[in-house]
Amino acid sequence: MRNRDSRLTIAGRELSGLRAEKTILLAIAIQLFIAAFSSFLVVGLVSMYDPGSLGGAEVEVAGAGDAVSDLERAANEVGGASVTRYEDAGAARLAFDRNAADAVVVANRNDDGGISATVTAPDATVETTVIVVQLRDLLRTYERQERADRAASLSESPLPLPERTGTSPYFTFTYTVLIPVLVFLPVFISGSLVVDSITEEIDEGTFELLLVAPVTLGEIVDGKALAAVAIAPGQALLWLLLLRVNGTPVANVPSILVLMTALTTLVVALAIAISALAPDRRAAQFLYSIGVLVLFGGATAMAGGPANAVARLAIDSGDATTTALVVAYVGIAAVAYVGVRTLVAENGFEK
Amino acid sequence: MIDRLRRILRVARWETARAGGGVDRRTLLAALALLLVAGGVLGGGLAAGVVGLDVDRDVYRVAVDGDSPYADAVEEAPALTRVPVDGALLGDTADLVVFDGERGGAVETVAVRASDTRKGEAAAAEFREAVEAHNERLMAVEENRTAAFPITVTLQYIGRTSGLEEGSTLGGDDGGSGDSSGDAGGDSFGGGGDGDGSDDSGGDGSGLSEDDTADGDSEGDDGGFAVPSVGGAAFGADTVGSPGSISPPFPFVSLLLAFVFLVPMNFLIQAYGSSVLDERTNRRGEPLLVTPLSPVDIVAGKTLPYVALAAVVTTLIAVAVGGGALSVIAVLPVALTFLAATFVGAMFARSFKELTFVTVGVSVLLTTYAFVPAIFTNVTPVALVSPLTLVVFDLQGEAVSVGEVLFSTGPMTIGAALLFGLGLGVYREEDMFTQKPVGRKFLDALAVRLSAVGGPNWGGRSLRARLRALAPVAFLTACTIPFVFVAELLAVALLFALPVTVSIPVLLVTIAFIEELAKSIHLYAGFERGAFARTDRVAVAVGTASAVGFFLAEKATAVVQAVGLTELYVGRAAFGSVAGLEGLPPIAVAGLFVAPLLLHGFATTVAAVGASRSRTYYVLTLALATLIHAAYNFGVVRVYA
Numbered sequence: 003m004r005n006r007d008s009r010l011t012i013a014g015r016e017l018s019g020l021r022a023e024k025t026i027l028l029a030i031a032i033q034l035f036i037a038a039f040s041s042f043l044v045v046g047l048v049s050m051y052d053p054g055s056l057g058g059a060e061v062e063v064a065g066a067g068d069a070v071s072d073l074e075r076a077a078n079e080v081g082g083a084s085v086t087r088y089e090d091a092g093a094a095r096l097a098f099d100r101n102a103a104d105a106v107v108v109a110n111r112n113d114d115g116g117i118s119a120t121v122t123a124p125d126a127t128v129e130t131t132v133i134v135v136q137l138r139d140l141l142r143t144y145e146r147q148e149r150a151d152r153a154a155s156l157s158e159s160p161l162p163l164p165e166r167t168g169t170s171p172y173f174t175f176t177y178t179v180l181i182p183v184l185v186f187l188p189v190f191i192s193g194s195l196v197v198d199s200i201t202e203e204i205d206e207g208t209f210e211l212l213l214v215a216p217v218t219l220g221e222i223v224d225g226k227a228l229a230a231v232a233i234a235p236g237q238a239l240l241w242l243l244l245l246r247v248n249g250t251p252v253a254n255v256p257s258i259l260v261l262m263t264a265l266t267t268l269v270v271a272l273a274i275a276i277s278a279l280a281p282d283r284r285a286a287q288f289l290y291s292i293g294v295l296v297l298f299g300g301a302t303a304m305a306g307g308p309a310n311a312v313a314r315l316a317i318d319s320g321d322a323t324t325t326a327l328v329v330a331y332v333g334i335a336a337v338a339y340v341g342v343r344t345l346v347a348e349n350g351f352e353k
Numbered sequence: 354m355i356d357r358l359r360r361i362l363r364v365a366r367w368e369t370a371r372a373g374g375g376v377d378r379r380t381l382l383a384a385l386a387l388l389l390v391a392g393g394v395l396g397g398g399l400a401a402g403v404v405g406l407d408v409d410r411d412v413y414r415v416a417v418d419g420d421s422p423y424a425d426a427v428e429e430a431p432a433l434t435r436v437p438v439d440g441a442l443l444g445d446t447a448d449l450v451v452f453d454g455e456r457g458g459a460v461e462t463v464a465v466r467a468s469d470t471r472k473g474e475a476a477a478a479e480f481r482e483a484v485e486a487h488n489e490r491l492m493a494v495e496e497n498r499t500a501a502f503p504i505t506v507t508l509q510y511i512g513r514t515s516g517l518e519e520g521s522t523l524g525g526d527d528g529g530s531g532d533s534s535g536d537a538g539g540d541s542f543g544g545g546g547d548g549d550g551s552d553d554s555g556g557d558g559s560g561l562s563e564d565d566t567a568d569g570d571s572e573g574d575d576g577g578f579a580v581p582s583v584g585g586a587a588f589g590a591d592t593v594g595s596p597g598s599i600s601p602p603f604p605f606v607s608l609l610l611a612f613v614f615l616v617p618m619n620f621l622i623q624a625y626g627s628s629v630l631d632e633r634t635n636r637r638g639e640p641l642l643v644t645p646l647s648p649v650d651i652v653a654g655k656t657l658p659y660v661a662l663a664a665v666v667t668t669l670i671a672v673a674v675g676g677g678a679l680s681v682i683a684v685l686p687v688a689l690t691f692l693a694a695t696f697v698g699a700m701f702a703r704s705f706k707e708l709t710f711v712t713v714g715v716s717v718l719l720t721t722y723a724f725v726p727a728i729f730t731n732v733t734p735v736a737l738v739s740p741l742t743l744v745v746f747d748l749q750g751e752a753v754s755v756g757e758v759l760f761s762t763g764p765m766t767i768g769a770a771l772l773f774g775l776g777l778g779v780y781r782e783e784d785m786f787t788q789k790p791v792g793r794k795f796l797d798a799l800a801v802r803l804s805a806v807g808g809p810n811w812g813g814r815s816l817r818a819r820l821r822a823l824a825p826v827a828f829l830t831a832c833t834i835p836f837v838f839v840a841e842l843l844a845v846a847l848l849f850a851l852p853v854t855v856s857i858p859v860l861l862v863t864i865a866f867i868e869e870l871a872k873s874i875h876l877y878a879g880f881e882r883g884a885f886a887r888t889d890r891v892a893v894a895v896g897t898a899s900a901v902g903f904f905l906a907e908k909a910t911a912v913v914q915a916v917g918l919t920e921l922y923v924g925r926a927a928f929g930s931v932a933g934l935e936g937l938p939p940i941a942v943a944g945l946f947v948a949p950l951l952l953h954g955f956a957t958t959v960a961a962v963g964a965s966r967s968r969t970y971y972v973l974t975l976a977l978a979t980l981i982h983a984a985y986n987f988g989v990v991r992v993y994a
Binding site for chain 1: 379380383384387388390391394408409410411412413414422423426432434448451462463464465467471472474475477478479480481484485487488491492495496497499500501502503504505506507508509510511512595596597599619620623624627628634635704705706708709710711713714717718721
């Protein structure tokens, strides 16, 4: 009973320090900023790349050349572009120069049966990207139709495409990037807090005061880790609830929280180990930054990394593999923490 | 002067020796080992094929028969995972079911059924892309090249020869999308075209206001602030290939490389922040403070090694990624701002924990501020507010005018200098070693720069002496302009995505609040720290001085018009008081020119009177001033709309 109390006391001391400095508010503000800004970025980029997703944009193409009728056929199938026929390339170019058309496509049949299309797009305006994206759509449709006409010469004909449906690319981004980022930010913050908390106490000499008190080194470590791990899931939950209010339902919230708590424990264990090994705070923070970068960089790149696991859980595409992953992360975190704690309790923070 | 330089260099040498000991060889070796392990694992994984940065791996479940040709397409798309059709429950175990109409060995039609959710729609779109990619792969192995790729596309970018507007068809989407970025983008383009047109015809006929003339001048002087002419080289030379190989012009690689410049900054400010805060813990900095060295010498000396390191690292990166001197020149102000913001943070922070949050905050804010505008490098001249845009230009091998370089790097350099000035204000014994909340330290740092106004001897002073005492008030307000500009820019960017009906009112209030806060926070500091006597007369005097400082600085910069930010609809609302005055009678124009001064004066005086009473009064009057200001802005927007 005494043990539990002293750990909780140390954890409470850590938390009250955070409260006094209101740093947790700053942390949440930073996270909010990241979330808002990445959303802004994606909406901005998406509207540049996929004007159709916002509706309305249509590219006016001045067409010329002897294959222009096929181009018109393709344009009928594509929503984002319409082709106006001009007599020759010069007339089409004139229309382009007069701003009557957004782009020029001159399509001519070659001797070998192929078609060569010369595309002219305006230079250096905000519309260029939009126009080129729509043109690509048009030309790919054109290519598909021409292929179908030549199917006899192909050993394997291309598969028919399903109907085009409207969707927002923002949807995939939300689940595969935004949610993992928001869930993992508190993890890094907690680890960083532990590094600061330990190295600062050693630096200012208050750590020795703590050791004089009737607590063991292991309990001090437990208390500090407990405080750092405890504040993480709340922040993640806050983001997930905020997203739900915003109309993005997140599935499997308990599993996600378990996974992120396990990762927080893992990162906190790493932070404690680094504070024990590094000679001072500067070195400790430096090593911690690199360590976290390596850990998460590596874990994200691997199949079944935590970011992907969170994405699959959140979008409700989890299966037995994701459940196994969550269990595995919990196991790894427990082993890592117990290992680090034992080492530190035996050897102390050697300085 | 030489003496001073020598003193600074001595501190710099001392700092280098100390910092060199801080991160010892063992730590560096450990970091290197970590990186090597990571590199090895990644390399091994890449070789074994289990590594891929597919964050969207297997997020959509597609039910398709194992022997259907579509199964291959699904298997090869990372984002899709195949589930068996038997027992697949739409919306529960599968998001999409594929039925292929197979007849005589060849697939002729395909139908999909998606669950009736946004996830189902997204899965269907992803599936369509997967089939397209699959087809491209099928065709790539075909022997008959003309049948597989019947169309060869040559893509060229050409500038239009005349600036005549004949109703560009894309403009039509203004009405259609109506709410977000597409609209704003269209507007900004249209605005650019308009500007060109009027330049050619020599003004657009109506009585030009002073503001408009200023606008025209600043654009005419260096021409760089108008849409920079991005030559064909920006998008690469003409490209030839199949339609699938067309890629929209986007400086992705240059952008990625520009980001590389920002990465070392984060480590640099960690070390720098620790070093500054180290001085403050356990009164370690005291011996240095009692030496004849001035705080400026100490800080300059302590900062110099980090600036030098930043310059070296930046140069190395520039050499590595193929950038030139321009890249280094562009990145240095960014490095300075990183250091300056960290310096202020380390001077204000009470503990290393607090410093960590400050450092993270600085990194995030400055990285987004530097990086995000650079994304729009080839799109809009507003991108030049970030020096990274210059890096992107440099990497693309484009010429940049001196004006553009100055415009891009100037504000950040000034901002860095001002931040250092702010932090230096509290580089003194009574602030360095005390545990005051950040807010109070901030007020201290501001109050240091003010001189006494009011008080016992005030009545006997000459008018000149009084004005001299008020000058720092106006100067301090003028100094906030770059930060106000940045804050407003960020506000515009953040609210960009919201529908106009929501974003405009929120933006008007936010902008008004930012400006009112900038004009009155140091007044509050002056009253709280006893620099100003707490009387209404003093409040009116400092309030007016502050307003005049703000007004003059705002007019002097005229940056807003120069970058054409007013062409954006949201931007117009934000900076409405300075744009679009044509078409009004001269008296109204003159009135509108003076009106902002009156508004600033009145609103700031209101806030100053509150600040002279107490904190509660200050908060209330600040809210009142914000409302007055917002109401005025709203009126201005209405007039122009």
